[in-house]
Amino acid sequence: KADDLGALEALGPSVALLSAPLAEYDLWRARLYFARSDFLRAIECGLAAAAHIPEKISLWVLLMRAALRLENLTLARDFAIRVVALACERTYKFKAEAERVLQQQTVRV
Secondary structure: OOOOHHHHHHOHHHHHOOOOOOHHHHHHHHHHHHHOOOHHHHHHHHHHHHOOOOOOHHHHHHHHHHHHHOOOHHHHHHHHHHHHHHOOHHHHHHHHHHHHHHHHHHHHO
């Protein structure tokens, strides 16, 4: 939470020794890589987290945005579909953003 990617990465070996996966670790890594404009690493870390917390809509939004920054429209569309599927009344803004991504995809095809 201190935005210290080096310190977070240094925890990696300890996290790997845990008996249960720590999805929040990969989620924080994804967020920090995204903040540093390393969108490919953000996607890698985000997908590692998604394997354990697939219901976390904010994670899929981060993945969608990272894919858009990389101009990987196929991935952005896949992630947008997940956002729409997970959206609820509280997360309507995320859903609207994802629907815009999906509309752009349709127009470009």
